[in-house]
Amino acid sequence: DVKVTQSSRYLVKRTGEKVFLECVQDMDHENMFWYRQDPGLGLRLIYFSYDVKMKEKGDIPEGYSVSREKKERFSLILESASTNQTSMYLCASRPSGSTRRSQHFGDGTRLSIL
Amino acid sequence: AQSVSQHNHHVILSEAASLELGCNYSYGGTVNLFWYVQYPGQHLQLLLKYFSGDPLVKGIKGFEAEFIKSKFSFNLRKPSVQWSDTAEYFCAVNVKNYGGSQGNLIFGKGTKLSVKP
Numbered sequence: 665d666v667k668v669t670q671s672s673r674y675l676v677k678r679t680g681e682k683v684f685l686e687c688v689q690d691m692d693h694e695n696m697f698w699y700r701q702d703p704g705l706g707l708r709l710i711y712f713s714y715d716v717k718m719k720e721k722g723d724i725p726e727g728y729s730v731s732r733e734k735k736e737r738f739s740l741i742l743e744s745a746s747t748n749q750t751s752m753y754l755c756a757s758r759p760s761g762s763t764r765r766s767q768h769f770g771d772g773t774r775l776s777i778l
Numbered sequence: 779a780q781s782v783s784q785h786n787h788h789v790i791l792s793e794a795a796s797l798e799l800g801c802n803y804s805y806g807g808t809v810n811l812f813w814y815v816q817y818p819g820q821h822l823q824l825l826l827k828y829f830s831g832d833p834l835v836k837g838i839k840g841f842e843a844e845f846i847k848s849k850f851s852f853n854l855r856k857p858s859v860q861w862s863d864t865a866e867y868f869c870a871v872n873v874k875n876y877g878g879s880q881g882n883l884i885f886g887k888g889t890k891l892s893v894k895p
Contacts, residue, residue, distance in 0.1 A: 668821075697882070704787065706868060706887035722882070754822070764810050764829045764872075767883060769822040 668770035683742040687755030694760035696738035701752040784886035801869030810872040
């Protein structure tokens with residue numbers, strides 16, 4: 665089974681802090697994704713990556729950046745955390761080759777910005 | 779822009795009732811369709827998916843979905859729900875030209891299902 669591991673289930677940070685959310689997958693997938701999940705809004709794509717050192721903006725990239733130095737790890741960075749970034753953050757991975765392949769999700773990180 | 783609509787925000791059913799959750803998408807080309815489920819406190823899991831062929835697809839735990847191309851719909855069904863089906867359900871569409879050549883998922887806003895024992 666594919667395992668997507670997010671480093672923290674719960675995280676509390678303060679406004680203005682730089683926040684790192686880490687995600688690791690163990691199936692050698694080329695594609696990795698960061699979403700935020702908010703009640704009534706579903707999942708919204710923040711950033712994605714098709715390969716090492718490659719990144720593309722999703723629908724809501726403002727206030728975020730990402731890093732992919734190794735194939736298995738995809739980090740989401742909140743440059744200066746704000747209260748409107750309080751949310752559930754989901755990481756996902758998927759192999760390349762076909763749009764038919766489904767994404768595999770981590771358990772999520774519930775981030776609170778005070 | 780492409781979008782996915784899930785008509786019901788919250789559905790409440792009694793055990794053994796039949797379930798149908800609506801999903802419509804706005805894209806005229808070839809799509810790959812997915813339903814994901816998120817049980818309380820758990821990660822999103824794939825319930826079923828459709829690419830081509832028989833428009834009625836069967837997934838895990840007795841769920842099925844029907845793709846109706848003329849209606850741009852991919853509704854999820856289950857003949858008899860159980861308390862353990864209480865979860866949030868997300869419809870998603872993979873559009874090839876969205877987010878680069880490999881496409882990305884566009885999710886609906888989700889439908890919460892509460893099943894009363």
